[in-house]
Amino acid sequence: MVDDTYSTQTAIAVSPSMEETQRVRLLFCLVVAIFKAATLLFSAGGLLRDPDNWWHVRVGLDMLSSRTFPTVDTYSYTFAGNPWIAKEWLGQIFFALAYEANGWNGVTLLTIAVITLTVFLLAWYLSASLRPTVAFGLTFLLSLLISPILTARPLVFTLPIIIVWTAELFRAARREETPPLWLLPLICLWANLHGTFTFGFIIAAFAGLDFLARTRLSKPAVLGKWIAFGMLCPLVTLLNPYGIKAILATFTVAYGNEAVSYIDEWQPFNASDSYLMEGFLLAALLGLLVSKLQIGWAKALFLLFNLHLLLTHQRFCYLFVLLVPLVLAAEIGEQFSWVSAQRWAKGHRDQLEQFLASHFHSISVATSVLLVFTAAIFSSVSQVEPDPKTSAKNALSFAQQHNLSGNVFNSYNFGGTLIFHGIKTYIDGRTDQLFLNGFMKKTMSAGNSGGRPILEEQLKTYAIGWALLATGDSRIPFFDELTDWRRAYSDENAVIFVRKR
Incomplete structure (x- = not known):
C-alpha cells in the first residue's frame, strides 16, 4: 500500500501540467519559426527573384499617391485603356508601405515576417495532434518544399490565412460543431489580398463534407449552420473595392487563359525539375499504403483535389504541401501513438523539455530580441536588390x-x-x-x-x-x-x- 501511494504521489509530482505542456509546445513552434526566419535572412535576395515583385510595388505606390483603385490598364501601351483591376490591392499597398519605409530591404523583411508567421501557425496546429519534435521536423520540411512560391508577391500574405482557415474549419467538423463565425472576416481580408480567396469556398465545402460524413444527418441544426456559413463566404468577399469583379477575375486564369501554357509556374508538375517534391510525394504515398491510415472519404477527396491542383499547375504545390498534412494530422496522431501529442502530453518531460518549460519567459524574450536585433542589423548593413x-x-x-x-x-x-x-x-x-x-x-x-x-x-x-x-x-x-x-x-x-x- 505504501509503495502504491508513493508511486502515485511520484507520478503526480512528475506529471507535466497543462501550462508546462503548452509552454514546451509554444517554444518548439517559436524555435522552428525563428529558424526559418534566420535561413531567409541569409538568403533574402531569393525573395525578390520574381519579375512580378517590381510591378506589385509600383501599383501599390501609385494607389497610395492617387488614393484611387485602378479600373483600366495604364501600364502598357498594347492594352492601354482595357479593363484591369488591382484585385490584390491590399497586398500591393502593404509592399508599397514597406518599400517607402526601407526600400527593397523593407519589402524583404515584411515578406520574411509573414513567412515566419506562417511557419509558426503551421507548427502550432500540427503540434495540436503531433508531438512537438515531430511537428517541428515536419514543419521545417514543408516550409522547405514550398520555397519556390516564397517570393515578395501578395500571395505570401494569404499563407497564414489559409493555414488558420483550413485548420479551424476541419477542427470544427471533427468536433461536430458549427464553423466559427470569426472566420468570415478572415476570408474577407483574404479577398482583398489575393485572388486565391475562392479556394476558401472549396476548403469550406470539403470541411462541410467531413462534418456530414461524421454526423450522417444526425445534427440537422448544425448542418444548417454549415450551409449558411458556406453561403455567407462569397457574400462577405464582395466587401472589396471591385465587388463581384474580384471573383469573376479568378475565372480568367482558371478557364481558357492562353498565357498559362507559357508561364513556368503554371506548368504541370515535372518530377525531373523537383526531386525533393517527388520524394515527398512518393514517401507520402508509401506511408498511406503501408500504414493503413483511416481518414474518411471526405478527407480522401480533399487529398485528391489538392493532388490534382499540384499535378496540373506546379504553383499550387503549397496547397498540397501545407493543407494535406494539416488536415490529416488529427487522424495520424490518433491512430499512431508514437507521434501522438496527447500521449506526449501525458508522459514525462525529458531534460530539454523541462529546461524549456522552466525557462519559458527568458527564452522567449531572448529569442525575440535576437530576431529583432538580427533584422535590424540586416536592414542597416545589407542592401537587398531584386534579381x-x-x-x-x-x-x-x-x-x-x-x-x-x-x-x-x-x-x-x-x-x-x-x-x-x-x-x-x-x-x-x-x-x-x-x-x-x-x-x-x-x-x-x-x-x-x-x-x-x-x-x-x-x-x-x-x-x-x-x-x-x-x-x-x-x-x-x-x-x-x-x-x-x-x-x-x-x-x-x-x-x-x-x-x-
Missing part, C-alpha cells in the same frame, strides 16, 4: 543615358521592372487579365522557328522604337538579321536593339 535577371538595371541606365524613346518591345520577364520605372510595356506579368485574345500566343510564336515575319509585323503594328530582351530570348537572332535594327547594348542579362538611323 539582375529581372531588373535589367544596367540596360535601363543605358537607355536613359542615350534617351531611347518610343514604344519598347520587351521580354516577358522585364515587364515588371519597366512598370516600376514608369516605362509602358509591350507585355508584363498581368496576364491573368491582359495580353489575351491571341496576343500572348502570337507574341510567343514570334520566337519560334520561322517566327521572323510575325516579329516584323509586331514591330510595325505597335510602332516599336527600341527593344529590351533577356539574353536567352529566342527572338534575338531575328533582330540581328533585321537590316533596319542594330544591337546597341548587351550584358549577361539583357540586350538592347535600336532602329538604325
